[in-house]
Amino acid sequence: MGHEDAHSNPAPPPQPAGPTDFVRDLIAADRLSGKHDGRVITRFPPEPNGYLHIGHAKSICLNFGIAQENPDGVCHLRFDDTNPAREDVEYVNSIQEDVRWLGFNWADKMFYASDYFEKLYHYALHLIRNGKAYVCDLSPEEMIEYRGAPTIPGRESPFRNRSVEENLDLFHRMRAGEFADGSHTLRANIDMTSPNIHLRDPALYRIRKVDHHRTGAAWCLYPMYDYAHSVSDAIEGITHSICTLEFEVHRPLYDWILNQLPIPHHPQQIEFARLNLSYTLLSKRKLLQLVEEGVVSGWDDPRMPTIAGLRRRGYTPESIRAFCSRIGVTKFNGLTDISLLEFSVREDLNKTAPRVMAVLRPIRVVIENFPEGEVEELDAINNPEDPAAGVRKLPFSRVLYIEAEDFLENPPKGFFRLTPGGEVRLRYAYIIRCVGLVKDPASGQVQELRCTLDPNTHSGTGHVQRKVKGTIHWVSEAHAVDAEVRLYDRLFHVETPGDAEGDWKTLLNPHSLQTLTGCKLEPSLAGAKPGARYQFERQGYFCANSSDAKPGKLVFNRTVTLRDSWAKSASQKSK
């Protein structure tokens, strides 16, 4: 496109690739000013002590997203594995799977903080030699006491003024395993009276005689977060170390540590607000509790806000990325409405999911004027939003199933589905009229509907003489395949379960999972591949269960319902 002639207008300003935010603005400014030689290297640094959740997705999209947007930008995946007591390979594997599934790639830039244990140790020696760190014999309890409080300055440890030689010797012996857990720490020598508690001689190393999932028994000395993280960032040449708000008060320590060490590179720590989602818990500790206590079936239970759970629930990576883009990045600690997440899946699935007919709570319908044994093949559109998805054949016969809730003997005003004597269109088929009902003599429950069809109302015949208000879905009894369908709802019935004090498990929604059996699906679903996503017309988006499906047994998970303005107005009227 030649714009050389567009002399009447100034050149358009360069457009950012996507929505920008204060982090991207800051990085763009750094690139412009030549800071870090104009390079952009970010990192996503999970601790492998749990599965990744939607809050991590926000961070992943931010860090990997920024790397993608910048020429030669790179994002490292680094496992912050400095606490062997809580970490496990199961988690390092799931984390990689989830990041990849979200659509991001770290190429050969995958690291472990534990890769740097030896380097970290030598840098610690450097601190000791310069009088910037010392071995402290205070017990954990004593250390708390010496630390003071926010309004009370701390007191210096009696071990603070040991000689360099003594510190070196002690630190060597700590590594050699001569001391018991908790008996000694290596501490930074900063300022016990600092108003910032993180600067009151924070611990850099502690003794833990625990095997590490990667280094085995090689170490009994493990670095603390502030030390390991800042130095790892610097070793990797990270330019922008993006983390959440609670680390804001750690930044002076991050900078202090790097200022003491002979590493030329000094990354910039930037903090943003972590995600809070309504009706959802985003605390790894509490999610772990749900898993361990069997409240959910596992980290990938479709009700879990984990990436694995959302995947099994039927969410697409695209929808999660769209969600993360929509929520933005700020320093404001807010509460994002879960409906925004739900909107993001619906938006994606509406464009991509094939439509099918599935009757979840079937009621039998006999078409009295349709010959027994005859089968008519009807054309059905696979996706009205995507003509390329084509059409399929749907068998129609004398006996059908429709959704029980699509028939009402005593309908309220505005109900335009099937009623006694009333008419409704069967999607892609005919207009039928209900001419009778069969009830169970004992319970009075409607067991079967007797209907007649109008042969002049066959779908696709173009001119339709009559219009009816309602169109409902159906499945031919003889051709239907049976399935189990799991209806998921929010795990908690309060908006902010994370804020609860006391027993937060009383806030669980007892109806978060409803299992329906004997559901009747159109025959094309017989070969549904695990993970395949569909729209069950008029009901919602569902996906074939990928975890505990057995051959011959179909199980579908409901991802999200369709919007339902009828149900909404009906429930409002009943209130």
Next chain:
RNA sequence: UGCCCGAUGGUGUAACGGUAGCACAACAGACUCUGAAUCUGUUUGUCAUGGUUCAAAUCCAUGUCGGGCAGCCA
């Protein structure tokens, strides 16, 4: 009552001294062989008080409210 950070409709965000905009949600209507989708429209906002300025959501001051920090967790 120490330190750090923040505050724009119901919710999440944009506006970088010059017309407060977008998305979700809600509501109303149009359309509809999915009560979906789509389309149109409507309601609702700069925490407060001062100051600087021709002009303040934006800069300054004070206050209010909210969040974070006292693991040998990350």
